[in-house]
Amino acid sequence: MAGERSAEQASVELELLRLIGKQGRRVPYPVSIAALMMAMMAAQVMSPWLAYGWLGVVFVVLAARWVVLGRLPEMHERPLEQRLDWAIWLSLANGLVFSVSLVAAPHLSDFQRMVQTIVLLGLCAGAVATTAGHRVVFQVFLWPVTLANALAWGLFHQPGEQHRWLDWVLSALIVFFGVILTGLARDTYRVFAESVLIRLQQNKSNQQLRQALSQAESAMAAKTRFLASASHDLRQPMHTLSLFGAALDKRPMDDEGRVIVTQMNLALQSLSSQMDALLDISKLDANVVPVNNQVFALQPWLGRLQREFQPAALRKQLLLRLDCPPEACVESDPVLLERVVRNLIDNAIKYTMRGEVAIEVNRGQDEEVWRLSVRDTGMGIPEHEQQRIFEEFYQVGNPERDRAKGLGLGLSIVTRLVDLLDLHLGLRSAPGHGSSFMLNVTAADIALVRPGAAPRQGPALPPMRVLVIDDEEPVRVAMHALLSAHGCQVLLAGSTREGLLKSMGQQPDLLLTDFRLRGGEDGISAVRSLRSAFPGLPALIVSGDTAPERLREAHEAGLTLLHKPVTEELLINAMQAALAEYRREGVDVSSVRGGAASPV
Known part of the structure; x- marks a missing residue:
């Protein structure tokens, strides 16, 4: 504690020196004017040499103060105590010099003495501010001037003065x-x-806060890297299994084998959906999720979600109810808003054991918004946990980490999407009385709704040659099995160089490459190398890396990035979209089974 107090005292004294140094550069100007005035008065009643000699001494002291006091804060090679002593001696010298001016007091008129006294007392009062009231620095200036001033009034009187007691009173005052x-x-x-x-203390607190913020940011970055790395390592074998499962499903087999394959693919889809939750977090953290606002009617949109979740509700003997006015129409991104509502409905069904889950839409207090609520009759959420449920991986009432209840990322994704859509999410809940999540969505005129086009199935893959670059042999084998089942000729390569060599005699129609390749290569550089040989070559990147940096790199390169495990439907649709984009750019693709495209 003594060391802490001495350190604090040293900080105060150093700040005092800074103040004195600053004032030492400002005060000499008005003080010089006051000293000149007193010297001129003294020169009228005594030897001018003495009066102006005193003025010269004043200027010397003020100059010394200007030079020395201004440098004291920066003289770190000198001990702090020594620098403070110099300030005290200079203050004493200043006080003694001004006290000497009172030698002229007996020769001055009463009016001149009053002016002299007012000036000197004013200097003493001003010294309170210029020295911050430091006990020694201030008083070594104050008392020489004050006592000399009091003695001048108490001892020296004008000849024939009758009211000397007034001088004594003034001296006492x-x-x-x-x-x-x-x-x-x-x-x-x-x-x-x-x-x-x-x-x-504020600086110390700010430094601690900055350090804590830096540690929190480092921890968040480490967590993101861990998730991305773990996701990549897990997605590789899952991707291989998914491709083999899709290829196996296309082969003839008996009923028992078909059931086994179906159950295997369902398990892979469940695991994939949980990995996709990690991917959603990475996408949102990478700021690569665009918002495409549209005007759409809520009733058919929510009706589709109700039909989709109805089987899950019936399995738990729950009533899934929709109450939405037909005129309810909003302006938002239907895809992102659907992800929000899906998570809310999914959570409500997971944590409701009996009763109902209601999707309700009504006008908010503001006529310009529709309030969309997902209400359940589940176990409810205690007040002290209502903020924590939006944290990543946090789940109420799931200490055993039941896989059926997910990873605990749903509401964390919801909060990120709500912020992205600039919406307000409210929560009302109490233990034993269920929960209600409310969204306020901007209302729109239903007349602005565009009639939706009927969904169309994309065409089957045309006969084509596909180059697959992946450093994992099981992935290459699985991709060959799946694409061959779709009638494609498949070229396999483990590196960019091998892919270029295999493509020299057999030009590919489309490139599928992993993002991470051996030898410091990556999928983006592989696409650039192949396109330098085959300009405009359609390309897709497939990766298990969900780090925000990878997402941004692919986004900035203008490439479609598919994340492992890729389902058969998603892969085929992405390949169709890449070929369609290729055709829209004005390039004809004339592929024959086992043949190559001929660019115009």
Whole structure:
């Protein structure tokens, strides 16, 4: 504690030196004018050489103060105590020099003496501010001037003066004024020291906050890297299994084998959906999710979600109810808003054991919004946990980490999407009384709704040659099995160089490449290398890496990035979209089974 107090005292004294140094550069100008005025008055009643000689001494002291005091804060090679002693000696010299001016007092008229006294007392009062009221620095200036001033009035009187008692009273009042200034200086220094210590504490707190923020950001970055790395390592074998499962499903087999394959693919889809939750977090953290607002009617949109979740509700003997006015129409991104509502409905069904889950839409207090609510009769959420449920991986009432209840990322994704859509999410819940999540969505005129086109199935893959670059042999084998089942000729390569060599005699129609390749290569550089040989070659990148940096790199390169495990439907649709984009750019693709495209 003693060391802490001494450090605090040193900080206060250093700040005092900064203040004195700053004032030492400002005060000489008005003080010089006051000294010149007093010298001119003294020169009228005594030898001008003495009067102006004194003025010269004043200028020398003020110049010394200007030079030395201004440098004291930066003289770090000198001990702090020594620098403070110099400030005290210079203040004493200043006080002694001005007290000498009172030698002329007996020769001055009463009016001139009053002017001299007012100037000197003004300097004493100003010294409270210029020294921050430091006990020693201030008083070594105050008392020489004050006592000399009081003695001049008490001892020297004009000849024939009848009311000498007024001089004695004035002398006593000057001393009393000095006592008052001493008390004022003490209070000033206390406030000064407290303000310095408060500022030091604030700086220390700010530094701790910055350090804590830096640690939190580092932890968040480490968590993101861990998730991306773990996701990549898990997605590789899952992707291989998914491709083999899709290829196996296309082969003839008996009923028992078909059931086994179906159950295997369902398990892979369940695991894939949980990995996709991690992917959604990475996409949102990478800021690569665009918002495409549209005007759409809520009733058919929510009706489709109700029909989709109805089987899950019936399995738990729950009533899934929809109450939405037909005129309810909003403007938002239907895809992102659907992800929000899906998560809310999914959570409601997971945590409701009996009763109902209601999807309700009604007008908010503001006529310009529709309030969309997902209400359940589940176990409810205690008030102290209502903020924590939006944290990643946090789940209420699932200490055993039941896989059926997911990973605990749903509401974390919801909050990110709500922020992205600039919506407000409200929650009302109590243990034993269920929960209600409410969204306020901007209302729109139903007349602005565009009639939706009927969904169309994309055409089957045309006969084509596909180059697959992946450094994992099981992935290459699985991709060959699946694409061959779709009638494609497949070229397999483990690196960019091998892919270029195999493509020299057999030009590919489309490139599928992994993002991470051996030898420091990556999928983006592989696409650029192949396109340098075959300009405009359609390409897709397939990766298990969900790090935000990878997402941004692919987004900036204008490439479609598919994340492992890729389902058969998603892969085929992406390949169709890449070929369609190729055709829209004005390039004809004339592929024959086992043949190559001929660019125009």
